[in-house]
Amino acid sequence: MQSIRNTLEKTLNLDQLKSFGLVIETGSFSAAADRLGLTQPAVSLQIRQLERKLAVRLVERVGRQVKATPAGAALLLHAQHIETAVENAIDALADHTSGVTGRVRLGTGATACLYFLPGLLRGLRERFPALGIVVSTGNTDDQVRKVEENSIDLALVTLPAAGRSLSVVPVLDDEFVAIGRGDLAPLKARVGPADLAALPLVLFEPAANTRKLVDRWFAAEGLQPQPVMELGSVEAMKEMVAAGLGYGIVPRMSMAGRGAHPGLKTSRLSPGMHRTLAIVIRRDKPVSKALRVVLDAILAAGKKGSSAFTPAFTPAVIPAVIPAVTPAKRPKT
DSSP, X not given: OHHHHHHHHHHOOHHHHHHHHHHHHHXXXXXXXXXXXXXXXXXXXXXXXXXXXXTSOOEEEETTEEEEOHHHHHHXXXXXXXXXXXXXXXXXXXXXXXXXXXXXXXEEOHHHHHHTHHHHHHHHHHHOTTEEEEXXXXXXXXXXXXXXXXXXXXXXXXXXXXXXXXXXXXXXXXXXEEEEETTSSOOOSEEOHHHHHTSOEEEEOTTSHHHHHHHHHHHTTTOOOOOSEEESOHHHHHHHHHTTSOEEEEEGGGGSGGGOOTTEEEEEESSOOEEEEEEEEETTOOXXXXXXXXXXXXXXXXXXXXXXXXXXXXXXXXXXXXGGGSOOOOOOO
C-alpha cells in the first residue's frame, strides 16, 4: 500500500488517467484513441505504463469489450476527483495573476456560430487579448456529449438538452420564420403548417434540434412535411431557396443584420415557433477567470439580442448568481 501511495504521489500522470477513464467508458482502446486524437498503440502504451507504475492490473477484456478490473474500478472512482482538484489548484493560482489568460473550449451550432458569436468573440478579444477561445460546431447531442466528457468547457446549443451532471442556463429566445423568393409566389405575411406542407421545403437535417422543433410544429396540425432537401447549413438553405428550389423555415437570427438576403422575403409563422439557445456546462466544472468572462459575455449578449431576434419575446430574468456554475468560495488567507 505504501509503495502505491509513493508512486501516485511522485509519478501520477493525468494524461494516462484520462486515457484510462475513456478506455473504460468506451470499452475500447481504439474508440478512446479517436476521442483523444491519438493512435490506438499510444493509448495502449499509456495504460501499460500506468499499470507498471501502480503495480496492478487495471483493465481486462470481457468478450469484445475492455472492462476495469476491481483495482481499475477503485482507481476510476477517484480519477475525476483528481482531475477536478488539479483544475481547482490551477484556477486558484490564476486568481493571483493580473488580467485574464487561458483557453476556453466552446461548442455551438452552426447558426449561432455565424450570427450570434462573431461580435461577442471580437469584443472578448479586444478586452482580453491573452484569452484564447476555441470554437467547434455540431448538433446539440454531440456538443452535450462533449461537455459531459469534459472535452469542451461549455456549449451554446438549442434546447432541449439535459443530463444529470449538467447545468442548463437559457440565454436567448429566437423566433422561426418562413422564407421564400419574393418574386416567385411570395408567401403571405403569416403562414401556418397547412400553407407550407404542400410546398417544396428546404429544411434542416433530421438530427438537428431545430428540425425536431419544425417537425413538431407541423405534427401539431396533423401534418408531416416532405422536404425536397435536408441540409446542415442555414446558409446553404438560404441559397437553395434563393435559387427558387423551395421554401425554408429558419431562425430569425439567420435573416437579421448581416444575415439578411436581398432576394428573400420572410413571413411570420402562425402559430409562432421559437427555439431557446442555452449554455450547457458541467455542474462540477471549475469556473476560472477565463471561463467566467466567456459565460458573462454570452449571457449579456443573449439579453441584448433577444429583442432583435424575437419581436414578441420578453427575456426571462437570468439570476445574477448561478450556483451550478459559480466556483466554491475559497478560505481567506
